[in-house]
Amino acid sequence: MRLVTRLFASIGLLVAAAVVGSIIAADVLLRRYLEQEIASDLAREARLIAAFAPADSARWPDFAMQAGARLGRRVTLIDPEGHVRGDTEFDRGSLGQLQNHRSRPEVMAVLDSGRAVGVNERLSASTNEPQMYIAIKDGPPGLAVVRVSTTLAVVDTQVHAVQRALAIAGLLMLLAAWFVAWFLAAALARPLVRIADAARDIAAGRPAEFPDVSGPELAHQVDALRAMHHELERRFEDLRREREESRTLLDALSDGVLAADKRGVVISTNGAARRLLGYRDDEALPPLGELFHDRAHRALMREVLNGAVVEEGELDLGDRTVLVSARPLEDGGTLLVMSDVTDVRRLETVRRDFVANVSHELKTPLTAIAGYAETLAAESTDSQLGGFAQTIVDNSRRMQRLVDDLLDLSRIESGGWQPEPRKIGVDAAAREAWRPFAERAESRTIDFETKADSASVNSDPEALRQIFTNLFDNALRHTPPGGRIRVLAQRAGNALLIRVTDTGSGIPPDHLPRIFERFYRVDPGRSRQEGGTGLGLAIVKHLVEAHGGRVEAESEIGRGTTVLLYFPT
Numbered sequence: 001m002r003l004v005t006r007l008f009a010s011i012g013l014l015v016a017a018a019v020v021g022s023i024i025a026a027d028v029l030l031r032r033y034l035e036q037e038i039a040s041d042l043a044r045e046a047r048l049i050a051a052f053a054p055a056d057s058a059r060w061p062d063f064a065m066q067a068g069a070r071l072g073r074r075v076t077l078i079d080p081e082g083h084v085r086g087d088t089e090f091d092r093g094s095l096g097q098l099q100n101h102r103s104r105p106e107v108m109a110v111l112d113s114g115r116a117v118g119v120n121e122r123l124s125a126s127t128n129e130p131q132m133y134i135a136i137k138d139g140p141p142g143l144a145v146v147r148v149s150t151t152l153a154v155v156d157t158q159v160h161a162v163q164r165a166l167a168i169a170g171l172l173m174l175l176a177a178w179f180v181a182w183f184l185a186a187a188l189a190r191p192l193v194r195i196a197d198a199a200r201d202i203a204a205g206r207p208a209e210f211p212d213v214s215g216p217e218l219a220h221q222v223d224a225l226r227a228m229h230h231e232l233e234r235r236f237e238d239l240r241r242e243r244e245e246s247r248t249l250l251d252a253l254s255d256g257v258l259a260a261d262k263r264g265v266v267i268s269t270n271g272a273a274r275r276l277l278g279y280r281d282d283e284a285l286p287p288l289g290e291l292f293h294d295r296a297h298r299a300l301m302r303e304v305l306n307g308a309v310v311e312e313g314e315l316d317l318g319d320r321t322v323l324v325s326a327r328p329l330e331d332g333g334t335l336l337v338m339s340d341v342t343d344v345r346r347l348e349t350v351r352r353d354f355v356a357n358v359s360h361e362l363k364t365p366l367t368a369i370a371g372y373a374e375t376l377a378a379e380s381t382d383s384q385l386g387g388f389a390q391t392i393v394d395n396s397r398r399m400q401r402l403v404d405d406l407l408d409l410s411r412i413e414s415g416g417w418q419p420e421p422r423k424i425g426v427d428a429a430a431r432e433a434w435r436p437f438a439e440r441a442e443s444r445t446i447d448f449e450t451k452a453d454s455a456s457v458n459s460d461p462e463a464l465r466q467i468f469t470n471l472f473d474n475a476l477r478h479t480p481p482g483g484r485i486r487v488l489a490q491r492a493g494n495a496l497l498i499r500v501t502d503t504g505s506g507i508p509p510d511h512l513p514r515i516f517e518r519f520y521r522v523d524p525g526r527s528r529q530e531g532g533t534g535l536g537l538a539i540v541k542h543l544v545e546a547h548g549g550r551v552e553a554e555s556e557i558g559r560g561t562t563v564l565l566y567f568p569t
Helices: 001-050 057-071 106-111 155-202 215-250 271-277 293-306 344-380 383-413 427-445 461-478 524-530 536-546
Strands: 074-078 084-087 117-123 128-138 145-151 256-260 266-269 310-317 320-328 334-340 422-425 446-450 456-459 484-494 496-500 550-556 559-569
Touching: 001 057, 001 128, 001 145, 001 155, 001 427, 057 074, 057 084, 057 344, 074 344, 084 145, 106 117, 128 320, 155 215, 256 446, 266 271, 271 334, 293 310, 293 334, 344 383, 422 427, 422 461, 422 536, 427 446, 427 456, 427 461, 427 484, 456 461, 456 559, 461 484, 461 496, 461 536, 461 559, 536 550
Parallel strands: 446 484
Antiparallel strands: 074 084, 074 145, 117 128, 128 145, 256 266, 256 334, 310 320, 320 334, 422 456, 484 496, 496 559, 550 559
């Protein structure tokens, strides 16, 4: 019935629109045509009356009566002053009582405007019917205007008759449309319903039966639906295979992966995540906000749920240390990746302890070697023997510097050293750290300047001195004679930014991200020749981070390097 109703409504609206349009067209076009025909007839009749009008004005009343009676029109004869000299509807005695017709629109049109024919439509004062008046300027002398008029009621009658015929035809067409809709629905409904049932079966994942239809249009639809069904089955199979592959890959990962929706409900995990969190494979995980009981861990999860990007947040899960990275998903959810770094941290501790112990054990023999070598170099009378002894002295001092740097780095990394910050003037600290390098810089005509007169930083004095010392040592090694080293301090948001800039050879862009790693050298041969240990910038990085700050570097080949130290205020 819905299909019948829709078809009937559609066809009915079209038929109704056509009928209404025809009725309106009949009222406008047919009426205009009929009125034009009547106006043409009246003008022709007025010219005939003007041609046969008698020259004697005394005969005009009788002539108007006779002409009007024969034509079935109202004939009016008017003189140049507008007086009616003859009228079909008035006898000779009543003519003098008629109003002056000089102001009638059709009369004014031919007398004043100079038109050949004057036309006007208005209600007749005597019959109260619409009348058409046609006036021409013609006739014998003394007769100025011949006017012929007739009622327009016949036009209304004819137009209404046509409109009634159109309305009856429209009603018949509506009845025919209902029968057409009924038969079309009977012919289309059954295969369409079966096609709809097949589409619902496809959507529900059930086996679908496709109907046999005779019409080519519906046959094309069934073929398209069958092709879509086969394509969907193929794609679903591909998706199921890819899902199984993804699940296998996730379960094979040693890192835990956990996905949650925008409400924090866990929707997917792998086996490693469940093992790290202590949940069985068949056990449901609570939402992210309730996954941990430690206050710091819950605060981290709140940040994650608020869409924050977390890089290597650290969690302590019993005797395990886990790094958590979080990324927001497009639908508002969150993806967490948990890496168990317990063994890595343990190895780091072993390495750090080993380096510290070895470095500590090397200090005593190195001190003895350096002492005896200095004695031999000072007291030897043989120049060759003295040169050998001086080489031993230089290399032992280099090894002592390396051991000292290793001990400092191990102490900082292990937490054995904690900064004791206080307010320090940046300018004074920089000049004090530069003092041991002044003679070396002067011999190479390298200028040193500071622009930090009023700046102060909240730092450990010894740590700040060591930071400047390592940076100045690096800058001097890579700055050619005639260069410059400059220290600049300025506010940068909630931090004090200290820039240490040199005009040295610069660092290639591919090396720049790694210069703060321990033992990393941009030019190993030159660093070894000039006595660099490869630990200076690593110590700078750890000392700045121990104050809650960060360190960055900018460089341009041939124009120098700038190390940026951010200390929180």
